[in-house]
Amino acid sequence: MIVGRVIGWFLLFCALVLLGWDAVSSLSSGTWGFAVLGQRWYEIDQAFGGASLNILQAGIERNISVDLWDNVVAPVLLWPAVAVFFVPGAVLVLLCRRWRGPRAPRRFTSKR
Template structure:
């Protein structure tokens, strides 16, 4: 349970860091443009993105890359980190122990 919440909070922290980067770019250029997840991945690890595409298309399911994974790669990176983070925090939240009335 705690691992799920921890991963969720890390994803939300990453979302705010990427959003902060986008806002700093806006302040310096005057143009608000969000970095896409695929662009961020390519800037950090270009070989890993190409390798992931090759593995998915050759060994897993070829049509999984184009409509599914490519869609996520074309969304803003902060959104791709924020939504799963919130979902994980909600799924692994602490629940109150409820006493059953008998």
């Protein structure tokens, strides 16, 4: 349960960072909007000098299925990046929280 909560909070933190990135980008461009996951992944990939998005596409299409890339991964890359991280993070935090029964009132007793 704690692992799920930690992963959930990490995803929520990533969503918050992406929301801030979108806000700063919106202030500089003058229009408000959420960036899609594929765009943000590409920008991060270019900053580190990698080609992970292209490698992922080639690996999935060659080794698993072209349909998986076309029907699952590519549409997810077109979703807002904030939503991709926020929704699973919130679900994990809520599902993995500590469940307690109804709260009993605390009794304060004094020692005599």
